[in-house]
Amino acid sequence: MFSLFLVTPLKLMLLGLIAILGITIVRYSWVAFSGESERGRFLRALLMTITAVVVVIISNHLLLFWAAWVSVSLCLHRLILFYPQRPRAQLAAHKKFLLARLSELLLAGAFIALYSQFHTATISEIVYRASESAGSVQLTIAALLLSMVALIKCAQLPVHGWLIQVVEAPTPVSALLHAGIVNLGGILLLFFSPVLAASPAACWFLVILAGVSTTITGLVSTTRISIKVKLAWSTSSQMGLMLVEIGLGLYEMALLHLFAHSFYKSFSFLNSGNTVNHYLAAKLAGGVKPRVRHWVLALTFALILIGIAQWQFAMMTSLAATVLIWFALSALVLPSVSRWDAGSLPRIAISLAFAAGLLTLYTTAKHHLSTLVGMDAPLNIYADSFVALLFFSLFALSIALQYWPHISWVKRLFIWLNAGAYLDEWATRLTLKLWPSESLIKLQNAQWQQVKTEAK
Structure with missing residues (x-):
């Protein structure tokens, strides 16, 4: 039966997430802009953006989905330029506007390909019939275009610069963007996952580009000092991982x-004003910097926990996922093994119990979420191994940057990472060629000069 809107258990869960984030951000904005004469204009744009996101979620028609997708971008543009006199906000809006138009054209192309293949604009029917057309040219084109749209929306390299510079916008905008809107790329692919799964070429394309982007942006985030900029780079890395x-x-x-x-990013941005206090408190607490042997011990404990979990629940089906969880648990256990004193054993026991609890929670959540998105698709062992290798590289390079910064190649790597791999400068130049602005050209020249100075 034809319907413009469709609410499934997955969409209902996403709507709940949007409601929680929306209420929190609107309430924060109401207080934060209490002395702002343009508070009403900001709140209207904020509510319009959230409404457009809701329409994207519940849409069951290709044309309605596309129109809502465009509306999200246009409403967000108004939020980014809430303070139009800020040059960096202008630059972010410039880049975002052009990239958004490109992603919308790509999305339109994907939807045209899907319509030509299935002769229907109803999303639920397309998704249901996707497996029947596996390997077809139209489906492969659609899957590749959807992957490109997701990569742009999730601010992956080299089109990531706007996400970094948008921190010039008010804090609620950053919270909404990083906690919600950039997720739309992942949500798009989850909604059309049968289409993506039917095209191995698109899956490889997505894994390679997003995997490399995740590795580089994750390393770049370790070189940043500004809290909001660090969080922005982290968002790009996390979206790539998703x-x-x-x-x-x-x-x-x-x-x-x-x-x-x-949830993490919304809290981090809305609470970013207290980060300095937390940093000073940590400094006063006199924490001990972990040594390499502490990392080895933490990795060993985490590996034992994963082995027990796999023996009991057979929860790990992917090498890359196993490596990722291994490193995450190691980082969790690390503080407890970094300092040896009278309370070391109880502290280690508590951290291991907490890590075991998180593993159990992950297993439970994974089981219940399977009813929303279906079971995982058949895994490509080569792609899985490639991603696992990227995770190992990310971990090894992070350790090198932290413990051996005096080595010449590590110094060169740090300079390259500190400059954001120089990718955004070229993206900025291209943006200003396509859409010139005198004030932004001056800003871009100043930034480029600063990068060259730092490189020297």
Whole structure:
């Protein structure tokens, strides 16, 4: 039966997430802009953006979905330029506007390909029949275009610069963007996951580009000092990781990642004003910097926990996911093994119990989320191994940057990472060629000069 809107259990869960984030951000904005004469204009744009996101979620027609997708971008543009006199906000809006138009054209192309293949604009019917047309040219084109749209929406390299510079916008905008809107790329692929799964070429395309982007942006974030900029780079890395999970067919893990990242980033941005106090408190506490042997011990403990969990629940079906969870648990256990004193054993026991609890929670959540997104797709062992290798590289390079910064190649790597791999400068130049602005050209020249000075 034809219907413009469709609410499934997955969409209902996403609507709940949007409601929680929306209420929190609107309430924060109401207080934060209490002395702002343009508070009403800001809140209207904020509510319009949230409404457009809701329409994207519940749409069951290709044309309505596309129109709502465009509306989200246009409403967000108004929020980014709430303070139009800020040059960096103008630059972010410039880049975002052009990239949004490109992604909308690509999305339109994907939808045209899907319509030509299935002769229907009803999304639920397309998704239901996707497996029947596996390997067809139209479906492959649609899957590749959808992957490109997701990569742009999730601010993956080299089209990431706007997400970094949008921190010039008010804090509620950053919270909404990083906790919600950038997730739309992942949500798009989750909604059309049968289309993506029917095209191995698109899955490989997504895994390679998002995987490399995740590795580089994750390393770049370790070189940043500004809290909001660090969070922005982290968002790009986390979104890339979510896309990698989708490309590998780990839909349950991607959905769990989406929810966890949304809540974490909204809290981080809205609470960013207290970060300095937390940093000073940590300094006064006199924490001990972990040594390499502490990392080895933490990795060993985490590996034992994963081995027990796998023996009991057989929860790990992906090498890349196993490596990722291994490193995450190691980082969790690390503080407890970094300092040896009278309270070391109880502290280690508590951290291991907490890590075991998180593993149990992950297993439970993965089981229940399978009812929303279906079971994971068949895993490509080569893609899985490639991603696992990227995770190992990310971990090894992070350790090198932290413990051996005096080595010449590590110094060169740090300079390259500190400059954001120089990718955004070229993107900025291209943006200003396509859409010139005298004030932004001056800003771009100043930034380019600063990058060259730092490189020297």
